[in-house]
Amino acid sequence: xxxxxxxxxxxxxxxxxxxxxxxxxxxxxxxxxxxxxxxxxxxxxxxxxxxxxxxxxxxxxxxxxxxxxxxxxxxxxxxxxxxxxxxxxxxxxxxxxxxxxxxxxxxxxxxxxxxxxxxxxxxxxxxxxxxxxxxxxxxxxxxxxxxxxxxxxxxxxxxxxxxxxxxxxxxxxxxxxxxxxxxxxxxxxxxxxxxxxxxxxxxxxxxxxxxxxxxxxxxxxxxxxxxxxxxxxxxxxxxxxxxxxxxxxxxxxxxxxxxxxxxxxxxxxxxxxxxxxxxxxxxxxxxxxxxxxxxxxxxxxxxxxxxxxxxxxxxxxxxxxxxxxxxxxxxxxxxxxxxxxxxxxxxxxxxxxxxxxxxxxxxxxxxxxxxxxxxxxxxxxxxxxxxxxxxxxxxxxxxxxxxxxxxxxxxxxxxxxxxxxxxxxxxxxxxxxxxxxxxxxxxxxxxxxxxxxxxxxxxxxxxxxxxxxxxxxxxxxxxxxxxxxxxxxxxxxxxxxxxxxxxxxxxxxxxxxxxxxxxxxxxxxxxx
Amino acid sequence: xxxxxxxxxxxxxxxxxxxxxxxxxxxxxxxxxxxxxxxxxxxxxxxxxxxxxxxxxxxxxxxxxxxxxxxxxxxxxxxxxxxxxxxxxxxxxxxxxxxxxxxxxxxxxxxxxxxxxxxxxxxxxxxxxxxxxxxxxxxxxxxxxxxxxxxxxxxxxxxxxxxxxxxxxxxxxxxxxxxxxxxxxxxxxxxxxxxxxxxxxxxxxxxxxxxxxxxxxxxxxxxxxxxxxxxxxxxxxxxxxxxxxxxxxxxxxxxxxxxxxxxxxxxxxxxxxxxxxxxxxxxxxxxxxxxxxxxxxxxxxxxxxxxxxxxxxxxxxxxxxxxx
Numbered sequence: 001x002x003x004x005x006x007x008x009x010x011x012x013x014x015x016x017x018x019x020x021x022x023x024x025x026x027x028x029x030x031x032x033x034x035x036x037x038x039x040x041x042x043x044x045x046x047x048x049x050x051x052x053x054x055x056x057x058x059x060x061x062x063x064x065x066x067x068x069x070x071x072x073x074x075x076x077x078x079x080x081x082x083x084x085x086x087x088x089x090x091x092x093x094x095x096x097x098x099x100x101x102x103x104x105x106x107x108x109x110x111x112x113x114x115x116x117x118x119x120x121x122x123x124x125x126x127x128x129x130x131x132x133x134x135x136x137x138x139x140x141x142x143x144x145x146x147x148x149x150x151x152x153x154x155x156x157x158x159x160x161x162x163x164x165x166x167x168x169x170x171x172x173x174x175x176x177x178x179x180x181x182x183x184x185x186x187x188x189x190x191x192x193x194x195x196x197x198x199x200x201x202x203x204x205x206x207x208x209x210x211x212x213x214x215x216x217x218x219x220x221x222x223x224x225x226x227x228x229x230x231x232x233x234x235x236x237x238x239x240x241x242x243x244x245x246x247x248x249x250x251x252x253x254x255x256x257x258x259x260x261x262x263x264x265x266x267x268x269x270x271x272x273x274x275x276x277x278x279x280x281x282x283x284x285x286x287x288x289x290x291x292x293x294x295x296x297x298x299x300x301x302x303x304x305x306x307x308x309x310x311x312x313x314x315x316x317x318x319x320x321x322x323x324x325x326x327x328x329x330x331x332x333x334x335x336x337x338x339x340x341x342x343x344x345x346x347x348x349x350x351x352x353x354x355x356x357x358x359x360x361x362x363x364x365x366x367x368x369x370x371x372x373x374x375x376x377x378x379x380x381x382x383x384x385x386x387x388x389x390x391x392x393x394x395x396x397x398x399x400x401x402x403x404x405x406x407x408x409x410x411x412x413x414x415x416x417x418x419x420x421x422x423x424x425x426x427x428x429x430x431x432x433x434x435x436x437x438x439x440x441x442x443x444x445x446x447x448x449x450x451x452x453x454x455x456x457x458x459x460x461x462x463x464x465x466x467x468x469x470x471x472x473x474x475x476x477x478x479x480x481x482x483x484x485x486x487x488x489x490x491x492x493x494x495x496x497x498x499x500x501x502x503x504x505x506x507x508x509x510x511x512x513x514x515x516x517x518x519x520x521x522x523x524x525x526x527x528x
Numbered sequence: 529x530x531x532x533x534x535x536x537x538x539x540x541x542x543x544x545x546x547x548x549x550x551x552x553x554x555x556x557x558x559x560x561x562x563x564x565x566x567x568x569x570x571x572x573x574x575x576x577x578x579x580x581x582x583x584x585x586x587x588x589x590x591x592x593x594x595x596x597x598x599x600x601x602x603x604x605x606x607x608x609x610x611x612x613x614x615x616x617x618x619x620x621x622x623x624x625x626x627x628x629x630x631x632x633x634x635x636x637x638x639x640x641x642x643x644x645x646x647x648x649x650x651x652x653x654x655x656x657x658x659x660x661x662x663x664x665x666x667x668x669x670x671x672x673x674x675x676x677x678x679x680x681x682x683x684x685x686x687x688x689x690x691x692x693x694x695x696x697x698x699x700x701x702x703x704x705x706x707x708x709x710x711x712x713x714x715x716x717x718x719x720x721x722x723x724x725x726x727x728x729x730x731x732x733x734x735x736x737x738x739x740x741x742x743x744x745x746x747x748x749x750x751x752x753x754x755x756x757x758x759x760x761x762x763x764x765x766x767x768x769x770x771x772x773x774x775x776x777x778x779x780x781x782x783x784x785x786x787x788x789x790x791x792x793x794x795x796x797x798x799x800x801x802x803x804x805x806x807x808x809x810x811x812x813x814x815x816x817x818x819x820x821x822x823x824x825x826x827x828x829x830x831x832x833x834x835x836x837x838x839x840x841x842x843x844x845x846x847x848x849x850x851x852x
Contacts, residue, residue: 011809015613022569101580106573119575173614190612191620191801191809221702223809224799227679228701231687237700397560400814403570405560433571445565446577 003527005215005509008229009242012190012222017172018161018179019093019102024421025242027158029220032213032523033196034161034179037071037090037140038152039209040424040517042524046319048516049425050473051156054209055085055180056140059152066147066470069155073138078201079164080184087133090140092165098125099169104423107433108154111144123169149469149476153424182213182523193221213523214511230504233260239506239527240520246372247304253504254307262503263308264514268421269317270303272366272381272494273406277452278414280359280390287491289357291329293350293384296342299496302376308500311342314484315430317498319516321473322427322465322480328488335489350388360389367395367416369402374417377496381417404445409452416450425516427480432462435487451492458486540831547827548820552594555816562586563610563816584610601821611813617821620806625825627703628802630713631794632786634721639728640779644768646729647736652763654741663737669730678723678797685719701799720798724791728782732775739771746770773845777837784833788826 014023018034021027039054041047053059056071063070077085097105098118109115118125132141144151154160167177176185182202187195196218204212220242224232229241230249234257245253245261253261274281274290281287296311303309312318313327326338331346333339354360364385368378378394385392397405406416422429433439433448437459440449465479488495503520505512510526555561565572568580581587585596600607601618609615650662685695697715704712743749744767752762782790792804799805803822810818 011812012612014611017613020569020613101568101572101576101583103569103572103576106576107571110573119573122579171613173608174612175614189623190609190615191624191806223801223805224701225796228682228686228797228799231682231690232700235686235690235700237686398812398814400566400812401558401560404562404565407565408560411559439571441574444574444577445560445562446568446570446572446574448571 001214001526002216004217004219005240005522005525005527006238007218007220007240007242007522008224008232008238009220009222010224010226010229015171015173016176016185016188017100018177019097019100019159019163020171021158022103028242028519028522029194029196030158030161030179030185031181031518031521032183032210033176033181033185033199034158034163035181035210036156036158036160036162037073038156040156040515041208042211042513042515042518042521043208044513044515046516049321051152052206052209054156054206055090055162056155062147062151062470066149066151067144069142069144069151071140071142071155073140074205075138076203077180077205079178079180080199080201081164081178082201083164083178085162085180086165087135087138087140089165090162091127091131091133092167093162094131094160095125095127096163096167096169097159098122098127100171102159104154104157104159108150108157108159111146111148111151113143113145147467147470149466150426150428153426157423181210183218191222193219193223195219211521211524214526215523218522233504233506236506236508239509240525241504245502245504250304250308250502253502257504260505260507260509262505262512262514262520263500264503264519265319266421266499266501266519267317267320267425267516268419269312269498270299270377270417270419270496271315272496273416273418273450274491274493275412275414275416275450275452276490276492277409278412280357280362280364281414283357283359284490285353285357286359287494288329289350289353289388290384291491291494292346292353293388294329294494294496295345295380295384296496297344298380299377302380303373303497303499304502308502309497310499312495312498313342313488315435315487315493315495316427316480316484317430320422320425320427320430322477322484324478324481324484326485326488328485329491335485338485345384347387354388362390364390364392364414365395366392367397367402367406367413369399369417370396371399377417381415406450407447408445409442409447413450418450427477427483428462428466431480431483431487432466435492436462453487453490453492455490458483458490461486536835540828543831544824544827547823548598549594551820551823552590552597552816555814555819556590558814561814563814566814567610567613597817597820601817601824607817607821609810609815609818611810611815611818617817620818621803621821621825624801624803624806626705627800628787628789628791628795628804630703630706630717631720631724631791631800631802632783634717635724635728635786635791636779636783638721639725639732642725642729643732643736644775646733647740648763648768650733650737651740651744651767652759659737663734666730666733669726670734671730672726673793674723674727675793675797677726678720678794681719681723682797703800703802717800720794720800723798724786724794732778735778736771736775739774740767743767743770769844773841776840776844780833780837780840781830784829785826788829789822790826 018030035055037056038051060069060071099122113130114127163177174188183196184199186197226243226246232238233241274287300309316323327342328335328338330342331344368374382392406413435453437454441447461483469476508528513521513524564581568577605618607617646662650659653659685698689695704716706713752766789803789807795802795804796808807822
């Protein structure tokens with residue numbers, strides 16, 4: 001195999017620094033460039049979890065009740081500049097995460113002893129007491145201040161990639177540091193594109209963790225709109241469009257290029273987030289009413305139709321550990337008598353709840369990102385709110401700032417449209433991040449709990465579900481399902497649809513492997 | 529001469545200062561525009577957000593932030609984007625400028641030749657069916673939005689008929705540098721040139737026709753006719769030259785604003801990484817450094833073009849020359 005794989009992407013990758021970058025595109029492009037100690041399996045199917053060993057020899061067992069993790073670094077690893085990988089590089093990489101202000105340094109790694117100090121004074125970060133290394137034995141030991149049931153997932157998360165110890169402690173921007181994967185980034189320009197070429201020092205150590213790549217080169221061009229990307233792939237000028245196929249081209253792509261289309265499920269869903277601290281959604285009855293009233297079938301049609309978009313009634317999307325299907329808010333169902341799937345809206349019940357709440361006639365502004373898919377969804381939602389007796393209007397806001405705008409309580413957003421996908425397949429990435437008291441920061445642009453929902457009892461259920469995973473994975477997943485139900489009973493959001501991703505590849509591309517965590521594996525695509 | 533030059537320079541600086549203050553103020557007055565949280569990443573720890581705020585200087589007074597940005601943009605020229613960290617905005621513009629220039633110059637040649645041809649033809653055949661058809665065609669050109677025309681051209685040449693003999697020569701969307709392949713450069717640009725030129729041909733030919741028709745009643749034209757000059761000589765030598773005054777001033781401004789980034793839609797539709805697309809990208813990302821740099825670049829062009837047009841007036845119109 002060999003050849004050049006030509007990829008198209010609408011926007012650029014932000015920063016190339018793997019410890020800072022937080023865009024899906026960058027993650028996808030850098031998966032075959034950088035490595036973490038552990039990783040999600042690089043094979044297809046729902047079994048591609050839990051994490052497996054990557055740069056480490058084996059997945060560690062938690063010791064001391066989940067406070068200690070011991071790993072051994074594999075032998076014979078090299079960076080793309082030829083230097084060997086040692087435990088010093090591992091230790092330095094974990095310290096660097098704090099020094100460069102990695103976005104997940106706080107949420108994912110703050111339970112390591114010494115991390116508190118590192119967050120406060122990053123420039124002098126040592127992680128003393130939290131990390132021990134032994135160069136002779138190639139061992140790395142982590143000590144946590146309290147158990148982190150998802151610590152193994154965090155050791156597989158991209159921000160904990162291992163870089164050379166002398167990598168400068170600042171965001172590297174457009175200069176890629178050397179990595180350990182089968183490719184290295186040899187060219188980058190934020191406006192035009194980037195190139196990946198083979199890393200001569202790479203030798204496959206574990207096929208399921210970091211497989212050797214097929215193409216000799218991967219050329220990624222930035223800047224075409226998705227319409228033009230479709231045309232370019234159809235005519236064979238490019239091999240893979242990273243962006244979604246736009247809705248108006250789905251018919252053409254599905255009928256004329258069926259063999260080149262891949263559809264797969266994503267852990268991504270769309271919702272209307274209800275601010276539980278702003279009227280009228282500070283009333284539980286109103287939140288439940290809107291959940292009863294919303295036409296999820298229409299929302300699925302706006303999302304591209306039943307082949308790629310399905311109604312969703314709960315806060316965990318299908319495929320997430322802990323997902324147990326249920327629907328409280330559909331005709332003939334209630335939190336006490338749930339249905340399994342969504343049937344149709346129940347306007348009578350919804351109107352009754354609104355009447356009981358005494359809020360009919362109030363003004364409601366829906367804050368919507370100005371992107372392709374949100375306009376029609378917002379119109380449908382406005383119609384539903386009007387039908388319930390509210391004076392609803394739609395307020396569009398630039399997609400670039402919508403996400404931070406709706407998080408800030410100072411902006412008094414009543415209801416907003418949005419979507420959420422997990423960093424890695426876990427229930428906590430959805431439920432804890434979006435609805436726990438810890439992720440609600442009033443007055444801050446960074447408060448992922450957009451509903452402003454804080455319920456100590458449900459927080460307790462989340463902690464319990466999380467702790468269970470250290471000992472009994474199945475029980476933990478069931479406990480998360482209970483959290484999902486408990487939250488939906490309080491209805492801090494209106495989940496609407498879960499979507500599938502439609503990917504178009506050129507005729508000459510083979511060996512498309514879609515994994516649960518990394519989606520399509522770039523390095524495994526073969527070009528003929 | 530020197531005084532007027534200094535006067536111009538002063539004016540330019542004043543305009544640039546005003547625009548930069550406006551861009552800066554509007555950006556920070558926009559609710560939710562604070563880039564700190566976006567740079568820090570979703571769900572970042574409060575300490576990480578503070579670190580970003582300090583590092584980027586967002587905790588300093590707004591006037592100090594403005595001064596630092598201007599220093600980085602104009603003096604040290606190391607102003608970096610907030611969205612694509614490490615991307616220095618000045619070199620990005622320097623890289624994008626030749627692409628925009630290639631697009632706009634090519635289109636300008638087409639629209640100048642096309643509109644003069646159509647305008648003169650319509651004026652010469654005033655009130656005949658030729659005049660009416662040509663002007664109707666111009667109106668159609670004005671009415672077609674460039675993004676629609678571009679998309680349709682793409683659909684035909686890149687998609688539906690790409691595999692036919694007619695359009696198999698069309699390369700994929702994007703730019704091919706002249707130095708890499710002059711033929712490739714031409715092929716990549718020829719469709720965008722026409723797409724961009726269509727509207728301007730419509731406007732300019734209508735303006736030119738109206739001017740030529742109005743001028744034909746002027747004293748100097750009547751004198752020329754009385755002298756027995758041939759109609760074509762009167763139209764081209766006397767009429768057209770005078771009518772070019774409006775044409776040139778229009779052209780100067782349009783050309784400058786296009787070179788400054790006004791060909792945004794064309795560049796986006798055809799995937800040309802020029803200044804316009806850079807502006808589009810900056811606005812999409814709410815990326816203040818890049819917005820500031822592209823706006824400044826555009827403003828410089830418009831102000832400079834104004835000065836050039838004023839000078840061309842002197843060459844074209846003897847009345848202006850004599851009055852000085």
